[in-house]
Amino acid sequence: MTRFFIISLLLYGAINAGIKEEAEKTVKSFFGSGFKMEMIKYNIPYDIKNGLEKKYRQRFFRNNLYLWKIYQGDTLHAIAVMDNVYGKSLPITFLVIFDSNTKVIHVEIIKYRESYGGTVKEKGWLDQFRGRDASSSFEFGKEINSISGATISAGSVTKGIAKLTELISIIKSDL
Template sequence: MRTLCTCLLLAIAFMSATAATAAEHHVYQTLDEALREVFAGADSTWTENWTPDDDARAALAAQLAAPQPPGEIVFHRARRDGRDLGWAVTTDEIGLHEPITLLVSVTAGREVGPVRVLVFRESRGGEVRRKRFLEQFLGKSRADPLRLTRDIDAVTGATYSSRAVTAGVKRVLALVDARYPLARSTP
């Protein structure tokens, strides 16, 4: 009987936890806080701006099968002991109704580094900020499909937010490659 009660309580606790939702329009981290984390130990940081022209935007749209919004893109850069730590770029991707603001970092080896959810505006799905979900992106590159259910597992109850984060990571990888082609690491 005691075992049965314990099982029931555990089941209820698990289901309540999976049904938890996040508060609306939540700023989980500021850009500065997130940059300090993704470029931990950096001894110099700077930004490089890029406004893609129509041709560059068309090329990006063709690669991603998604339009690249007009406007300036800010690449956050960092160095430690003379070593390039890569790039970090913020991007907005629509979840189900509202955009989610992310910071995606890419290592000098063109692999995904830490990803952070900065602003979450949907009524549910804020669980995508959890480490367990975001760590799936570490080490991914443009060679990976970066698709839900293929190489990325969505958070239960936050499928659309998970899809948005995945899209944001894919977009930033393409932006870095477009601005810093492999032949030369600096423009």
């Protein structure tokens, strides 16, 4: 029984080192050494949140976001943001990394929970977002290719990335 509790405690540690750490690991492996990171829990201003949710017809998962500022020396080099969107019935947790001009430089699905539609995790599909910024079109099925068998998930992730891209361009000066 003692072993059970020890294992559970270890497990609990592992849990708390869960999805946030997974995102951090992604950021670290993307930039390699020579960069430092600062994580903040960013509270999205109500009017901005409300406006973007109406525009994209998709909610932010919460009123706040996990956001990482990546510095090279003292200069802000990039920003990474994590959010959730819903697939057919389960949330998809994704991370978007922006350069200092708020252009998307990398997207990664941190956690996909559905049994169908896992193609959205494929690098080839996610690479379509690279180089886009708030002035770009993210129209699903046109600028962003749809995925057969993953229409709902892929459409949802596309909206989520477009929404974060616009948010970052609005709030960049406050960061």
